Amino acid sequence: MATINQDYSRLQDEALLLNIVRRSASLPAHFTTVTTIRGRSRVFAGANLSVPFGGDAPSDFSFNPHMSVEQGPGFDVSTQDNQEFYRGYIAPISTASLELMLRQDHAPELVLSLFLESAHIQGPEGAERFYNNPSKPAEFERFQQLVNRLVDQGISMETVLLVSPYGPELELEQAPSLDQLISARKENLLIETRGEGRYQLTESVESARFCFALPSEALFKRARCKLENKKEFQLGDPDFFGSVGGNRVYFEAEGIGKLExxxxxxxxxxxYLGECVREQEKGKLLTTRTQAGELPIIRVLKGPTTDAVVNVEFAGDRYSIPSGLDGGQSGAVLSMVSQLLSQAQSVENMPNNSINLIGQ
Structure with a gap:
């Protein structure tokens, strides 16, 4: 089983690296998924026996036994060329997924750099816009300054309940009965009174919001974690600081400013990762702050190397991620991207192609 897990992990890492290299060359990514893993072990045994015949034949004979072993896992692989996968592939990454990444042991600077595209801060002194653009070093460095500013004030995420209307407002002559209240509750709905004879069904769902554990700026103090022990937010609350649709995460403090x-x-x-690789080829390593100092977001070497954790061939060249600190934060990047890719993948109604790894 350990061998199967290692081979499967290697296939995943190679596929991710290959797609990153393809994007660095402005070529489309291509995705497959393993639908079935089969253990495989075969033993072949036999012997050759040579016996002389005829009057002049020598009296000796030869007996040569032989045996061969074929082992290794087999994989059924499906291409991810379907609408369901691409919907997840192009959809904004959810705040729930971002919360998961921040809860893991990855550096928050890396998580924010990988998954945030831009930021907009509006304050009394005017507006500031920050763009996470690897191909423009000045913009990238300015965005890193913002990331460090957010991390230094303890940016994090917490799970809260987001309450939103479910359907139109209802006008009823009589108040809802106990049975109706219980039925609504079973469907995770509540019936709220909005006025005389007016009622609204609401739905409460778990969501994730950004917050600050150690805020020092006035604006960020209004988005403090566990804000007054508030666990519920209404859809449209300016202090929610969670997803409000699309790729937009928004927070506003009246009279102070807003952060988007x-x-x-x-x-x-x-x-983004393809751009990072492209900048490396120009001699520029894009780094983020870590406890071990500044480390590359991802590091990909072109050409033969003897100390690599992942190797792929593309367009006649070999690309690899070096092991240890030489690889920067590549391992963490592949881990997070792999998790998100798994969320987008589906293995239903897709043709299978078998791959057998022999001699592992």
């Missing part, structure tokens, strides 16, 4: 973040889709993330 734009998140990427998984397709945008591959484009």
């Amino acid at each position: 973040l734009s998140t990427r889709s998984l397709a945008d993330v591959f484009d």
Whole structure:
């Protein structure tokens, strides 16, 4: 089983690296998924026996036994050329997914750099816009300054309930009965009174919001984590600081200012990593702050290398991610992208192609 897991992990990492390299060359990414994993182990045994015949034949004979072993896992692979996958591929990454990434051991600077496309801060002194653009070093460095500013004030995420209207407002001559209230509750709905004879069905769903654990700026203090122990937010609340549709995450404090973040889709993330590789080929390593110092977001070497964790061939050249600190934060990047890709993948109604790895 350990061998199967290692081979499957290697296939995933190679596919991710290949698509990153393809995007660096402005070529489309191509995705497959493993639908079935089969263990495989075969033993072949036999022998050759040579016996002389005829009056002049020598009296000796030869007996040569032989055995061969064929083992390794087999994989059924499907292409992800379907509408369901591409809907997830081009959709903005959810705040729930961002919360998961920030809860893991990845550096928050890396998570924000990978999944945020831009930011807009409006304050008393005017507006500031920040763009996370690897192909424009000045913009990239300015965005990193903002990321460090947010991280230094403890930017994090927390799970809250988001309450939103469910259907139109109802006008009833009588108040809802106990049975109606119980039935609504079973469907995760509540009936709220909006006035005399007026009622509204509302739905409460778990959502994730950005917040600050150690805010020092007045604006960020209004988005403090566990804000007055508030666990519920209405859709449209200016202090929600969660997704309000599309790729927009928004927060506003009246009289102080507002902060808006734009998140990427998984397709945008591959484009971003492709740009990082393209900048490397120009001699520019794009880094973010970590506890070990500034480290590359991803590092891909072109040409033969003896110390690599992932190797692929593309257009006649070999590309690899070096092991250890030489690879920067590449391992964390592949891990996060792999998790998000798994959310977008579906293995239903797709043709299978078998791949057998022999001699592992």
